[in-house]
Amino acid sequence: MNSFLNKNRPLVYCPGCSHEKITTGLDKAFVNLGLDADKIVIVTDIGCSGLFDTFFNVHALHGIHGRALTYASGLKLANPDLNVVVTMGDGGLGIGGAHVLAACRKNLDLTLIILNNFNFGMTGGQYSATTPADAIVGSGFLNQAEIPIDICAIAKSAGATYIDRCSGLDQNLPGKIIKAIQHKGFSLIETLGMCTGRYTKKNNLTPKGIDQIIEDLPEMPGAIEKNQRPEYGERYRALAKERNVFPGAITIEKQIEFKDYQHQEVVILGSAGMRIVTAGEIVCYAGLCAGMNVSMKNDYNITVLRGQSVSEILISPEKIGYPGIESPSVVLALSDEGIQRRKKIFANLKPGTFVLKEKSVDIPETKADVTEIDFKELKIKKQDWALASLGLMAKNENAINKEMLNYALKLRFNEKLYQIALETIEKIFQA
Amino acid sequence: MALSFMEGNEALARGAVAAGCNFFAGYPITPATTIFNSMLKMLPPTGGICIQGEDEIASMGYCIGASMAGKKALTATSGPGISLYSEQISFAIGSEIPLVIADVQRLGPSTGSATRGADSDIQFLRWGSTSGVPVIVLAPKDALDCYVLAVHAFNYAEEFRCPVFIASNKEIGMTSESFDLDSVVLPPIVERKIFSGDSYLPFEAEAKKAPPFLPIGGKTIVRQTSSTHGPDGYITIAPEVIAQNQERLRQKIHSARNRITLFEEDIKENSDTLIISYGVTSRSVEEAVQKLEKKGNPVSTLTLKTLWPVPEELLRKKAKLFKRIVVVEMNLGQYVNEIRQILCDKQVEFYGQMNGVLITPGKIMEVIENE
Numbered sequence: 001m002n003s004f005l006n007k008n009r010p011l012v013y014c015p016g017c018s019h020e021k022i023t024t025g026l027d028k029a030f031v032n033l034g035l036d037a038d039k040i041v042i043v044t045d046i047g048c049s050g051l052f053d054t055f056f057n058v059h060a061l062h063g064i065h066g067r068a069l070t071y072a073s074g075l076k077l078a079n080p081d082l083n084v085v086v087t088m089g090d091g092g093l094g095i096g097g098a099h100v101l102a103a104c105r106k107n108l109d110l111t112l113i114i115l116n117n118f119n120f121g122m123t124g125g126q127y128s129a130t131t132p133a134d135a136i137v138g139s140g141f142l143n144q145a146e147i148p149i150d151i152c153a154i155a156k157s158a159g160a161t162y163i164d165r166c167s168g169l170d171q172n173l174p175g176k177i178i179k180a181i182q183h184k185g186f187s188l189i190e191t192l193g194m195c196t197g198r199y200t201k202k203n204n205l206t207p208k209g210i211d212q213i214i215e216d217l218p219e220m221p222g223a224i225e226k227n228q229r230p231e232y233g234e235r236y237r238a239l240a241k242e243r244n245v246f247p248g249a250i251t252i253e254k255q256i257e258f259k260d261y262q263h264q265e266v267v268i269l270g271s272a273g274m275r276i277v278t279a280g281e282i283v284c285y286a287g288l289c290a291g292m293n294v295s296m297k298n299d300y301n302i303t304v305l306r307g308q309s310v311s312e313i314l315i316s317p318e319k320i321g322y323p324g325i326e327s328p329s330v331v332l333a334l335s336d337e338g339i340q341r342r343k344k345i346f347a348n349l350k351p352g353t354f355v356l357k358e359k360s361v362d363i364p365e366t367k368a369d370v371t372e373i374d375f376k377e378l379k380i381k382k383q384d385w386a387l388a389s390l391g392l393m394a395k396n397e398n399a400i401n402k403e404m405l406n407y408a409l410k411l412r413f414n415e416k417l418y419q420i421a422l423e424t425i426e427k428i429f430q431a
Numbered sequence: 432m433a434l435s436f437m438e439g440n441e442a443l444a445r446g447a448v449a450a451g452c453n454f455f456a457g458y459p460i461t462p463a464t465t466i467f468n469s470m471l472k473m474l475p476p477t478g479g480i481c482i483q484g485e486d487e488i489a490s491m492g493y494c495i496g497a498s499m500a501g502k503k504a505l506t507a508t509s510g511p512g513i514s515l516y517s518e519q520i521s522f523a524i525g526s527e528i529p530l531v532i533a534d535v536q537r538l539g540p541s542t543g544s545a546t547r548g549a550d551s552d553i554q555f556l557r558w559g560s561t562s563g564v565p566v567i568v569l570a571p572k573d574a575l576d577c578y579v580l581a582v583h584a585f586n587y588a589e590e591f592r593c594p595v596f597i598a599s600n601k602e603i604g605m606t607s608e609s610f611d612l613d614s615v616v617l618p619p620i621v622e623r624k625i626f627s628g629d630s631y632l633p634f635e636a637e638a639k640k641a642p643p644f645l646p647i648g649g650k651t652i653v654r655q656t657s658s659t660h661g662p663d664g665y666i667t668i669a670p671e672v673i674a675q676n677q678e679r680l681r682q683k684i685h686s687a688r689n690r691i692t693l694f695e696e697d698i699k700e701n702s703d704t705l706i707i708s709y710g711v712t713s714r715s716v717e718e719a720v721q722k723l724e725k726k727g728n729p730v731s732t733l734t735l736k737t738l739w740p741v742p743e744e745l746l747r748k749k750a751k752l753f754k755r756i757v758v759v760e761m762n763l764g765q766y767v768n769e770i771r772q773i774l775c776d777k778q779v780e781f782y783g784q785m786n787g788v789l790i791t792p793g794k795i796m797e798v799i800e801n802e
Contacts, residue, residue, distance in 0.1 A: 009665075038650050043496075053654070054665060059647045061499060062656040063492070064518050070489040074496020074504075077480050078454065079648040082500075099492075102485035236480075243475035249435040249445065249612055281607075288434055288609060295608035302461065302545060321718035323606050323711070324789045 004030050004037055004056045011055060016200075018168030018193025019048055019115060023055055026085070026113070029177035030058075033083075040083045043072040045096070047122050049089040049115040066095025069103045072110050080233050083181060084109075090116045093151060094129035100151070100188075104158035107185045108232040113177070114151060114188065115168065117195035118205075125198030136202045152190050152220045161185040161227045163220040167210045168193030179222055185231045190220075254291030255407050261292060264399040266313040266330040267345065269338030270386055272305050276338070278412070279386035280311030285408035286390075286400040287315035295323045299341065308337040315399060330399050331355045332389045333363050354398040356389050371396075378431055384424045391428030402429075435612035439603035440507075442574040443533055444469030445612075446581025447505045451620055452531070453479035454502035456493035458486055458512065461545040462601035463535035466507035487512040491519035491530075498528050499655050501646035503585055507533035509601075510552050511542060513559060520594055521560040522657045525680070527592035527634070527641055529623055531584045534596055535604040538787050547787030548601035550710050553765040556596045557739045562677075565684040567691060568596040568739040570709040571603055575610040579617060580693070580736065586621035587691060591683055592641035598738065600761065602711045602789055626651075635662035639682040684740055692745050693736035698752070702729040704799060705753040707746075707770060709735040712761045712790050719795035730799055741769045750774050755802075757782065759795060 005027050013020045030040060040058040044050040046065035053060035059082075063071050068086045076084045093100060093114055103110060119137055120126045127135070127143035130151070137143050152163050162183040164176050168191040180187035192210045194200045266283055270276040280296050287294040295314045301307035312325045328349060333339050339346075339361060349355065349368035357363050359374040373392065380388045394405040409421050437445075444466050447455075455470040457463070467483070474481040480497070484490030487508055494504035508516065513534050523530050538544040539551035552559075556568045567587050571577045577599060584595040626643035631651045636642035642662075647653045654664030661667035661676070684691070695713075697720065698705075708716045713734040720730045733749050735742060750756055757780045758767040767781045782798045784790045 037652060038648070041647055053656075057652060059652055060654045060656070060664075061496070061647060062654075062658060063495070064522055064657055067488060067492045067519070070484070070492020071496035071499070073482075073489075074454075074456070074493035074498075075500050075647060076496075077482065077493070078497040078500035078502045079646075082648045098485050099489055102489065240475035240480070243472075246476040247472045249437055249441075251433045251435040251612065253433040284436060284607065284609075288436060291432070291434075293434065293609050294436065295606060297602070297606045299546070320608060320714075321721070322715045322789065322792050323602065323608065324715075324791060326791065326793070 001037065002031055003027055004040070004058055006055055006057045009054050012051065013048065014197040016194055016196035017048070018117065018191065022113065022115060022168050022173065022191055022193070023052060025173035026177055027056070028174035029181065032174060032178055033181060035083055039081060040085065041075055043068045043075070043084060043086045045088060045092045047089040047091045047120065049087045049092070052087040066092045067099065068092060069096060069099040069110065069112065073103070073108055076108055076110055077233060084111065085181065086110060086112045088112060088114055090114070090118065090128040090130040091120050097129070100155070101158045103186050104155045104160040104188070106232040107159065107161050107229060109184055110186055111180050112186070112188045114190045115193055116190055117193040117199060119195055119199045121195045121198045138198070150217060152188070153218060155188050156224055156227070159227050160188050160224060161229065162187035162223050164222050165190040165192070165214060165217065165220045167191065167207065167214060169207050169210070183223065252285060252288035252411060255289045256403055258290040261290060261317050263316040263318065264314070264330065265325050265328045266315070266399050267325055267328045267342065268311040268332045268386055269334060269342055270309050271335040271337045272300060272307055272309050273383060274309060274334060274386050275383055276309035276311050276386050279390055280313050282387070282390055282405070282408045282412050283313045283315070283400060285411050286404035289404050289407040292317055293320050295320045297323060308335070308341040310338050310341055329353055330393060331368065332386065333357045333361055334385050334389065336361050339363055354393070354396065356392055358385060378427050380424060380427060387421060388424050388428050391425035395429055432611060433613065434609040436607060436609045437574060438465055438605055438607045439571065439574040439577040439599060440465040440535065440605065441469045443577035443581050443597065443599065443604070444473060446578040447531065447585065448473050448477060449617055450503065450582040450585035452503045452505045452585060453477070454494065454497040454504040455479070455506065456482040456484050456490040456497070456504070457506045457508065458484050458490050460509045460512050462537055462605045463507040463509050463512070463533060465605065466533055466535070470505065487515035488519060491516045494530050495519060495523060495528050498530055499647045503529070503589070505531045505533065507535065509535050509537045510539045510555070513552055513555060517559050521562065523594040524560050524564050524566060525562060526655055526657055528594070529588040529592050530594040531581070531588050532594055532596050533599060535599045535601060537601050538785070544787055546601065548711065548761065548789070549785055549787065550598065550600060550712070550761040550765065553598065553738060553762065556598060564680045565740050566594065566596065567591070567684060567737070568598050569693065570598045570736055570738050572710055572713045572734060573603060573610070574608050575615065576736065577603065578612070578615060582617045582620070583693060586618060589621050589623040590641065591687070592623060592644065593684065598710065600711050632662040633664040634660060634676070636679060638679060639686045641683055688740035688742065689744050691737055691740060692742035694742065694745060695734040695736065696749065697732045698749070699729040699731050702731045703753055704755040704757060705731045705733060705750060706757045706759060706795070706799070707733045707735065708759045709738060709766070710761060712759055715790050715792045715795055716759055718792035719799065722792060723796055723799060728800070738766060741773065743773050746770060746773045750777060756780065757798065759783070759790060759798070761785070761790060
């Protein structure tokens with residue numbers, strides 16, 4: 001192959017635009033690398049740099065402004081054999097900055113060519129993230145109050161493993177692109193170019209001026225020694241390969257025949273750190289052991305280690321419809337925070353509802369049957385109060401019995417934790 | 432019999448894997464995060480890829496790239512993430528990129544409440560993209576539905592080459608419940624139609640159909656573009672080409688709407704009232720109806736599992752038999768007007784609630800009893 005350029009789609013850039021040289025430079029690089037067209041994909045976004053994909057007879061994906069790297073990443077992860085080249089202007093760079101940073105940090109084997117021509121050529125020469133503060137642009141005075149970014153310096157600090165910078169008119173551009181594509185990992189080339197239609201005349205920018213800008217900026221050597229590390233895709237695949245066990249669903253056989261089991265609604269009112277959710281799961285497992293249907297809703301704060309933790313469980317011989325609590329049969333009142341969260345339920349509890357109240361907490365007035373327990377006196381730690389409460393439920397045969405609880409604990413815990421749980425529960429059985 | 436016990440979100444992930452999903456990219460957001468967690472456990476052992484994007488927009492971009500390379504991609508988020516997905520959703524719709532998007536809805540507007548449920552996004556999912564091309568939105572009512580509808584969603588995404596939404600809800604996604612997983616019969620898996628002719632034009636399609644697919648990276652050169660394109664995938668300004676493509680995008684889903692209609696019904700011959708609902712609310716409706724029947728007041732129900740395209744024919748057919756139609760939604764009335772438009776000869780009553788809690792069966796009984 002001596003050219004990948006599409007003869008039916010001639011270049012359409014303004015006379016003197018650097019994009020043209022970069023297009024032909026990229027083509028030369030592809031040719032010299034001896035790549036097959038079906039192993040190349042050009043990913044572009046919006047603006048003049050977004051025309052690149054149309055000029056080549058290779059795979060192409062043209063997407064939304066600033067997002068080219070995201071599509072490129074998906075393509076490369078899905079098909080690691082592809083040579084993925086992304087072109088992006090300074091507009092896309094500004095919009096998609098987060099994606100540039102992520103690409104630097106990830107080090108997926110993509111090549112990003114940034115076509116920095118200091119302004120938004122297509123929309124009227126407005127200022128971009130790379131426009132100098134003293135430039136004359138289509139955004140009036142606005143650029144004067146900001147400073148441009150040096151994307152190469154940013155990429156370096158973000159962990160890019162290969163960074164180069166040159167003029168879009170640089171004679172060595174094909175060679176530079178070749179090296180970038182050959183680099184195993186994320187490579188970034190910033191080309192500084194002439195936007196003859198919108199920018200260079202107004203700002204007296206010449207090819208020599210661009211050379212001077214590059215000379216004044218820190219030199220980028222290509223491979224960045226301090227950032228060298230394995231390519232993301234290979235690293236990902238190696239790590240993923242170790243995860244080779246598919247997690248089966250938790251499926252629980254009916255173990256116990258429980259005749260005339262009545263629909264139960266259990267509410268556990270506690271705080272973060274009291275293992276309320278675990279206790280809720282154990283109640284569910286206990287129900288499942290008896291062949292019942294169960295559902296569980298938890299309510300806790302986004303501050304995981306603070307605040308209320310409430311678990312609401314339904315156990316029923318019938319299929320569960322409405323998954324909320326309507327008429328609790330068991331309420332475990334273990335912390336003031338949890339009680340506050342559901343204080344309204346107490347007034348409507350029916351006589352016969354089993355309310356377990358830890359000695360240290362206060363509950364609103366209720367017609368339910370309240371049993372007070374002093375876990376501290378029983379030398380049970382706060383984190384085990386919920387578990388211990390299940391022991392009392394089982395002892396009194398409220399919603400669960402001892403056999404159900406025993407099965408549930410066995411299913412929920414490993415042997416060691418099961419034995420520890422049994423010790424806690426035994427204290428309650430003896431009390 | 433053994434019952435399985437899992438969150439709706441885990442069930443959705445299991446359904447996706449059963450459907451052949453082999454790519455996930457997402458960004459953590461309550462109440463959808465556990466879909467990501469589940470996929471992260473399930474995809475590596477099945478040879479799939481699971482990525483956390485740097486943000487929601489990137490996650491969608493990864494999925495779009497992977498889908499164009501031939502993967503079956505899933506992403507999951509909630510309302511605030513759908514807002515960010517919007518530009519990529521438009522891309523996927525207009526450029527016919529198969530994807531499944533799980534929206535575990537939470538109470539909006541905006542950041543709203545991370546851990547409070549609501550069916551906030553029902554109109555947003557339909558119209559939150561440019562151009563107004565129809566989309567497919569499925570609504571599960573429980574964990575079992577999450578499992579089954581995930582497979583339907585992938586099947587539709589592959590067949591119609593479009594993003595398909597699963598409009599779940601915090602109250603389904605983060606509620607753990609038991610169901611008989613082993614006895615579920617899933618629909619047969621549909622794969623996207625692969626092009627087999629000689630000269631491939633990536634968007635050349637039969638009328639009312641999605642174009643056959645070839646992956647980026649395969650032997651044949653493939654073009655994909657977010658711009659208005661002709662069959663060859665290059666920008667076009669030819670009005671007749673544009674019009675034909677727009678019409679095809681609309682028709683490929685619109686003309687299949689009866690086939691896409693998924694629902695459940697409980698029609699009682701001696702009732703004159705039909706309650707129409709969807710999502711978790713339909714569970715309260717079912718329970719209310721059971722209690723009403725015990726009180727000698729038989730009421731029928733229709734539970735919609737496909738919200739978009741609107742199941743016009745189903746609604747017309749089912750509503751015909753009833754004097755009174757009541758729509759119940761976990762919002763202040765996002766879907767009822769779709770139903771009113773179709774049942775324009777009927778008085779359609781509405782009850783909605785948007786306060787972060789489930790509508791109780793008691794409330795629905797009250798609505799039905801207080802005519």
